[in-house]
Amino acid sequence: MAGEYLESGDARGTFLGHPKGLFVLFFAEMWERFSYYGMRALLIFYLVQHWMFSDSEAGVIYGAYTALVYITPVVGGYLADKYLGQRKAVAFGALLLTFGHFLMAFEGDGLGQADPAINIFWLALAFIIVGSGFLKANISVIVGQLYTRTDIRRDPAYTIFYMGINLGAALGAIIAGWLGQTYGWSYGFGVAGLGMLLGLVVFVWGKPLLVGRGEANDPKLLESKVGGIKFEWLLYLLSFATVGLVWILIQYQALVGSLLGIAGAILVIYVLYTAVAKLAPEDRDRIFAAMFLIFGSILFWALFEQAGSSLNLFTDRSVDRNILGIEVPASVFQSINAIYIVLLAPVFALLWTMLGRRGLEPSAPAKFGLGLIQLGAGFLVLVAGALAAGTGNLTPVLFIFLIYLLHTTGELCLSPVGLSAMNRLAPSHMASLIMGTWFFASATGNFAAGLIASAVGAEGAGPDRVLEVYSTVGWVAVGVGVAVIVISPLIKKLMHLDTLADDNVGDDLEGQAEFGDPQSAGIHPTTKP
Numbered sequence: 356m357a358g359e360y361l362e363s364g365d366a367r368g369t370f371l372g373h374p375k376g377l378f379v380l381f382f383a384e385m386w387e388r389f390s391y392y393g394m395r396a397l398l399i400f401y402l403v404q405h406w407m408f409s410d411s412e413a414g415v416i417y418g419a420y421t422a423l424v425y426i427t428p429v430v431g432g433y434l435a436d437k438y439l440g441q442r443k444a445v446a447f448g449a450l451l452l453t454f455g456h457f458l459m460a461f462e463g464d465g466l467g468q469a470d471p472a473i474n475i476f477w478l479a480l481a482f483i484i485v486g487s488g489f490l491k492a493n494i495s496v497i498v499g500q501l502y503t504r505t506d507i508r509r510d511p512a513y514t515i516f517y518m519g520i521n522l523g524a525a526l527g528a529i530i531a532g533w534l535g536q537t538y539g540w541s542y543g544f545g546v547a548g549l550g551m552l553l554g555l556v557v558f559v560w561g562k563p564l565l566v567g568r569g570e571a572n573d574p575k576l577l578e579s580k581v582g583g584i585k586f587e588w589l590l591y592l593l594s595f596a597t598v599g600l601v602w603i604l605i606q607y608q609a610l611v612g613s614l615l616g617i618a619g620a621i622l623v624i625y626v627l628y629t630a631v632a633k634l635a636p637e638d639r640d641r642i643f644a645a646m647f648l649i650f651g652s653i654l655f656w657a658l659f660e661q662a663g664s665s666l667n668l669f670t671d672r673s674v675d676r677n678i679l680g681i682e683v684p685a686s687v688f689q690s691i692n693a694i695y696i697v698l699l700a701p702v703f704a705l706l707w708t709m710l711g712r713r714g715l716e717p718s719a720p721a722k723f724g725l726g727l728i729q730l731g732a733g734f735l736v737l738v739a740g741a742l743a744a745g746t747g748n749l750t751p752v753l754f755i756f757l758i759y760l761l762h763t764t765g766e767l768c769l770s771p772v773g774l775s776a777m778n779r780l781a782p783s784h785m786a787s788l789i790m791g792t793w794f795f796a797s798a799t800g801n802f803a804a805g806l807i808a809s810a811v812g813a814e815g816a817g818p819d820r821v822l823e824v825y826s827t828v829g830w831v832a833v834g835v836g837v838a839v840i841v842i843s844p845l846i847k848k849l850m851h852l853d854t855l856a857d858d859n860v861g862d863d864l865e866g867q868a869e870f871g872d873p874q875s876a877g878i879h880p881t882t883k884p
Contacts, residue, residue, distance in 0.1 A: 374501045376568065377512055379561030381519040384494055386554030387449065388523030390456050391487070392693070393531025393547035395421075396686035399664050400671065401540055406476065407467035410668060410812025417664045418805010419608035420480055422615065423601060425798035427488025429791050430597075434489075438577065438590060441493035441500075441569035442562070447591060448489025449555040451598070455482030456548035460541040481601040485594060493569070500568040517700075523550075524693035532686030543686075608805070615799050622792055626785075634782065637851045641780040644720070644849040645789055648773055649796045651723050651839060655769055656800025657807060658730055658828050659762055663689065664808035665821065666758070673741070673818045675749035688755055695763035703767045719776045720846035724839035726769030731832025733761035734825040741822055780850060 369375065398420070402413035435444035458479035463472025498516050502508055527547065535543020571577055577587035584592070604610050623646070630642035670676070671685035710716040717725065740754030773793060781789035811824045 373508060373512055373515070374564070374566070376501050376561065376564040376566060377498065377515060379557060379564050380494060380498055381516055383445075383449070383554045383558040383561070384516065385519040385523035386550045386557065387452065387490060387494075388520050389527035389531075390452065390547040390551035390554070391483070391527065392524040392689065393527030393535075393550065394456060394459060394483070394544060395663055396528040396532040396667070396689035397535040397540065397543050399667050400536065400686065401544075403668070405462065405465070405467075405540055406473060410665075411809040414664050414808030414810075414812050415608045415805045416605070418660075418802045418808065419605060419611040420484065421660060421663070421804070422611060422798040422802035423484045423604065424487050424491075425794055425801055426615075427484055427601075428492035429488075429794065431488035431490070432492030434590060434594075435493045435496075436572075438571065438573075439587070440571035441496045442565060443569075443571065443587075444489045444493045445497070445569070446555070446558060447594070448486045448491075448493070449551065449558055451482050451486030451594075452490060453486075453548060453551045453555055455479045455484075455486055456544065456551045458482060459544035460548060462540050477602050477606050478598075480605050481598045484601050484605070485598050489594070497565060497569040501565075518697065521693040521697045525690040525697070528690035528693070529687050532689060533684055536684035536686050612802055612806075615795075615802055619795060619799055622795060626788065626792060629785065629788075637854055638782050640849040640851060641782075642785070642789070644846050645777060645780040646792075647846055647849075648720065648723055648776055649793055651727070651835075652769065652773055652793070653796050653800040653803065654832070654835060655723075655727060655730060655765070656797050657803035658734070658832055659766065660801050660804035661808060661811075662692065662759070662762070664804065665811040665824075668812070669818070669821050670755055673750055673821070674755055675752055678752060683752075688759075691756065691759040692763050692766075695760060696767070699763060699767060703764075718843055718847040719772050719850070720843035721840050722768045722772045724836045724841075724843060726765040726767075726772075727832050727836030727839060729761045729765030729768065729836075731829040731834075731836060733758040733765070734829030734832070736761060738822050738826045738829065741818070746819075776850075779852075779855060 399413055399417055402408045402416055403410060408416065431444060431448065435441045439447070456479070458475055461472055461475045461479075463470040463475070495513075495516065498512055502512060527550065531543045531547045531550075533543075534546055577585070579586050581589050604614075626642065626646065630639045634642065667685055667689065670688050674685070676683045676685060676688075707716055737750070737754050737758045740757070741750040744750050774790075777789050777793045778786065807824070807828065811821050
């Protein structure tokens with residue numbers, strides 16, 4: 356059974372009390388996050404400084420890219436559940452990601468957008484997007500499959516796995532970011548590709564330690580022939596064709612926005628129709644509450660994801676990055692969020708537990724409001740620091756640490772809480788649909804982030820324009836956050852927490868594992884794209 360775990364008497368044994376397969380997954384995911392966040396830290400600079408896109412154009416491209424990274428796991432997860440199994444899906448995704456990251460190292464002749472090598476760049480992004488879809492959706496599922504649903508080691512396992520995610524994210528931004536901005540793009544992207552290759556090698560090498568977890572439900576179906584081609588290989592070929600489709604989409608970002616708008620409208624209408632027409636009143640109310648949180652998350656991610664685009668450029672151009680006599684590349688500051696997450700997630704877990712025991716823990720909607728307030732406060736603190744420094748002077752680097760601190764604490768109030776709420780509020784037969792809607796909202800927020808970054812970087816805009824926009828969005832976020840807290844008792848009432856049943860606890864745990872919900876580890880961390 357998928358839920359069984361590796362007994363200590365097995366010849367493969369355990370390490371630190373856990374199946375050795377957990378550490379295979381830990382290092383594979385760590386290296387994948389190393390490559391992804393290392394590349395992401397450099398991407399906006401690569402677009403502006405190498406391919407000569409304007410700040411506005413680069414912001415939209417960046418937003419479309421991160422939005423597609425959030426959408427493709429829905430498809431990758433479906434194909435793994437239905438046909439491939441998680442192990443083969445992860446291995447295939449890692450292969451695509453390795454291709455993509457190494458293709459990023461081809462800079463061309465430095466002629467800007469006139470260089471034909473830009474087509475290789477678009478292809479690299481397409482490989483990374485599709486590869487992320489196969490890997491991101493499925494590797495955390497295998498973690499859950501190493502343990503029974505009631506195994507007390509399950510929660511610590513997700514804690515260990517989550518640490519690998521953030522360790523990789525931090526190291527990738529530091530190492531790849533520093534190499535890319537110090538020695539050249541190919542060095543930064545090349546080391547990101549090397550990291551992904553190491554992740555693939557670890558995963559393939561460690562297959563025996565996974566003890567058959569994550570395999571296809573129907574291996575005979577994969578071996579069957581369709582038009583003379585083995586069905587498994589047909590799926591891989593179709594996925595390569597999808598790379599071609601994404602290659603087009605990433606070049607025409609307006610198409611991504613149109614698809615998000617149309618698909619999002621259809622999805623919301625379908626969810627609301629199902630809630631009204633087919634659910635009992637209490638379940639219907641819970642879906643309404645979930646949709647409220649989902650819409651709130653769009654605003655949060657639209658502002659939070661300025662980190663990799665407009666805020667990254669502001670750090671490069673308008674911040675005094677001299678620390679202890681060393682000029683730190685702006686991309687390296689992309690590691691701060693992951694480091695804060697590692698340090699603060701256990702603190703938040705303890706805080707919620709202590710408040711809960713005293714009956715003082717804020718409701719999920721109230722936590723969303725707190726998250727938005729802290730998000731807005733981060734922007735306002737940065738604006739205050741820049742204004743205090745004076746016109747024409749660089750902003751002290753302290754304020755970059757402060758904005759990331761407030762954004763991280765806001766993230767810890769919203770992201771894991773939202774994941775948990777989706778699992779709690781959705782009826783079992785709608786769990787995947789609601790979780791998919793949550794991630795679709797994240798994609799929408801990321802695309803909106805690109806539009807905001809585009810507005811920040813409008814032609815002729817300078818630091819004053821950045822501060823003007825940051826001040827506006829900061830106050831908007833604080834205002835919306837306060838409004839959410841005010842109406843949170845009403846939203847909490849719609850959740851009907853007093854009548855929630857536990858008859859599908861096992862399903863909920865599997866759902867948390869499927870979507871990489873680290874809150875099942877009891878640490879309230881955030882997810883990372």
